[in-house]
Amino acid sequence: MPTGANNSKKYTYVWVSLIILVFGIIFIPRIVNRLKSGSVVDNDRLANTNSLSSLSYITSNGKKRKVPEFSFINQDSTLISNKDYLGKVYLVEFFFTTCPTICPIMTQNLLELQKTFKDDExxxxASFTINPRYDTPAILKKYAGKYGITDKDWHLMTGDxxxxxxxxxxxxxIVANEEQDAPGGFEHSGAFALIDKEGYIRSRTDRYGNPLIYYRGTITERQGTNDEGEAQQITMLKEDIKKLLAE
Structure with a gap:
């Protein structure tokens, strides 16, 4: 091979090495600093765009999921349907009045939300009992009085x-089953579903753009985290209710 060709290759290698060296000196410290500060995670992932500023629609087979039609009797023996909630932002839960475990905590959290939004009509x-054989309108009325449920749009419902x-x-x-071995005889989830004014199920997304779908209702703001290290989501829920009320 001619000497000139070898010299040309050497110069090419030198320039490439020099460019890599300059890049490392200038940019790598910046990248390290951004990783330490978390700004790469916060700013560089497309899935993160506006993840906390807007609420996601929950979809199924490509369609936005709406609250299914329902019609049940509430604590005042009034027939309530999903249509009564149109134009309102509301939460859905499944509970029962004799629950010895998570229901009192869920009710406490809902009372906190009732207090926060007491001036917003x-x-x-929407609370649905999973033990309707026992939870008659009279029992639900007594439960509402015991806990101080006063919001006219908080309906405790029973039925088939x-x-x-x-x-x-x-x-x-959301899991709801009669289970003899479960505390109180029923197995159910402590999740809250958030519904917008048009009846669509909504939630915020995580840092990767995935919807949370439901909110954890079994940990209070005061408690902060449970024994498993899961964080309370009531503060988050307050923020998201405000967003939907403003839509």
Whole structure:
């Protein structure tokens, strides 16, 4: 091979090495600093765009999921349907009045939200008992009085058990079952579903753009975290309710 060709290759290698060296000197410290500060995670992932500034629609088979139609009797023996909640931002929960474990905590959290939005007529709660054989309108009325449930749009509803279970398990994919070995005789989730004014299920997204879908209702703001290290989401829920009320 001619000497000139060898010299040309040497010069090429030298220039490439020099460019790499300059890049390392200038840019690598910046990247390290951004990794330390977390700004790469916060600013460089497209999935993060506006993840906390807007709320996601929950979809199924490419379609936005709406609250299924329902019609049940509330604590005042009034027939309440999903149509009564149109125009309101509300939460859905499944509970029962004799629950010895998570229900009192869930009710406490909902009472905190009732207090936060007491002056907003567009806020409501839909509580469905999963023990309708016991939880009659009279029992639900007594429960509401015991805990101080006063919001006129917080309905504690009872009705046909199969219809309620279908609403929970098939409509919301929230677990609700009669289970003899479970505390109180029933197995259920402590999740809250957030519904917008048009009846769509909404939630914020995580840092990767994935919707949370439901909010943790079994940990109070004061408690902060549970024994498993899971954080409370009531503060988050307050923020997201405000967003939907403003839409």
């Amino acid at each position: 567009a806020f409501g709660v 058990q199969n219809e309620i279970y279908d609403l929970a398990n098939k409509g919301f994919y």
